[in-house]
Amino acid sequence: MISNKDNPYWNKFYSKKELVHKPSSFALSIVDELTKGKKLLELGCGNGRDSFFFDQNGIKVIALDLSKDAIAINKLKKSNVNFIEKDFTNIKLDEYLNIDYVYSRFSLHSIEKKDYLRTIEWVSKQLKKSGKFFIEARTVNDPLFGKGEKMADDAYVDTHYRRFFRIKEVMKELKTLGFEITHSSENYTDSWYKDDHAVVMRIICEKK
Ligand SMILES: C[S@@+](CC[C@H](N)C(=O)[O-])C[C@H]1O[C@@H](n2cnc3c(N)ncnc32)[C@H](O)[C@@H]1O
Structure with a gap:
């Protein structure tokens, strides 16, 4: 079931011509x-800038x-x-098999907490042993935190919609699901775009 109320916003966004197509600094930093x-399964690929890379x-x-619209254009x-129009918060177990990596950039902060918790639980069950989960998302220290309607x-x-993360909480949630954190950072230089000086967390963790 497709339930995200922001879908019209993203459809309009991806129909615009002026989008960034080069890979994100997060993708560049992990590709090695x-x-x-x-x-690799990407959650919320947008215009596919990192998927193509x-x-x-x-x-x-x-x-x-x-x-x-984003999927059709990609x-x-x-x-x-393999681009698929799909709500990543509602994937059945074994719908996608033999996944070595799950990658999410700026998509886990687009969803509600209950959907996020279901998604990371799904990742913990579906990722292969020693598989890696890569996350970049905005935190409560982001300048956009507190803007708009609560x-x-x-x-x-x-x-x-944006739900801003508290990095320590996320690390705890991931550890509870059996992940080992191999990298964690939070800063404001990793993902700047024009005047959007995002403060992001980056977490890389491994399924044990
Ligand atoms: C900020 S964009 C990031 C896109 C891309 N990862 C990037 O870094 O450029 C967030 C994307 O997540 C997608 N998204 C949000 N909630 C989703 C959901 N439940 N299932 C699938 N995609 C979702 C939106 O459609 C949008 O393309």
């Missing part, structure tokens, strides 16, 4: 940790997004990426 031929680096990519470009703890809607 990936092994060619292994399978991983594909060009020999990774098998399945890329999910709720935005019909499919027009030549690549080996929807829940740490969650606001301005142009669209």
